[in-house]
Amino acid sequence: MDLDTNEAGEVAPNQYPDRTLLILPATPDGDVLAGVLAARLDGVLLGRVSDIGFDGDTLIATRPAYGGRIRLELRLAQGIAIATMNEPPAGDHVIRHAPLAVLAIDRVELSARNAALEGAHLVVSGGRGLDADGFAMLDGIARKLDGALGASLPAVDLGLAPVSRQIGQSGHFVTPRLYLAAGISGTPQHLAGIGAATRIIAINSDADAPIFRYAEVGAVADARQLLPELLRLIEG
């Protein structure tokens, strides 16, 4: 693929030929970059796909959805497709390595509030038991540990976190290795957003809170006292 670049080595988005497939690593950064590229190139974002193949000229990508409960088959006859994948696709269809092209992308520092929830190894989540200071501490903990911020529906309703951070039945489904739930009671609607293999650590002032039934580690404590200690420890 021969692409003209300007003096800065940037490729004009309209130079990518129709029917281009860009594959990035399936990491939180890869997912974010894939979204940026799709917007810049006016491409089709396929998301995190498990398989990519071709049926004639039609690109077929398979993607798990609803936490792996169903498989989506996405078909694209033309256009620029952008996907993230754990493994490069197998098979003998032609994959050309384009010369390294540089797109002009503004870099902004990610905070835990805009770190991708999908693929995050740690989600640090707050509920109605927290206030704005509590969420600021969760944000600090998540940022220090390279995690992403989550929230319960009531915390979103209270304006403590944006709706894009909501975990649960009507929010995101997340599958981190660790899920820290602070001031969250553990209702079925919230737990529906957490993968079965995820280990939960709970902080709640009520020893009878249902979340403790699902948590591997629990602290019966006032989050207003425990979270600053935790942040201090992590900042070491």
Ligand SMILES: Cc1cc2nc3c(=O)[nH]c(=O)nc-3n(C[C@H](O)[C@H](O)[C@H](O)COP(=O)(O)OP(=O)(O)OC[C@H]3O[C@@H](n4cnc5c(N)ncnc54)[C@H](O)[C@@H]3O)c2cc1C
């Ligand atoms: C159709 C439908 C869809 C829904 N979808 C979602 C969804 O996607 N996500 C979601 O989260 N909810 C959802 N809900 C709402 C859900 O039913 C619960 O209301 C919600 O999950 C409770 O959120 P919470 O745990 O933050 O609040 P609460 O249940 O009020 O729990 C707050 C907890 O904080 C603890 N606490 C209080 N003060 C402190 C302190 N100082 N330190 C430590 N702990 C403290 C309390 O002991 C309590 O356990 C949905 C409901 C419906 C009907």
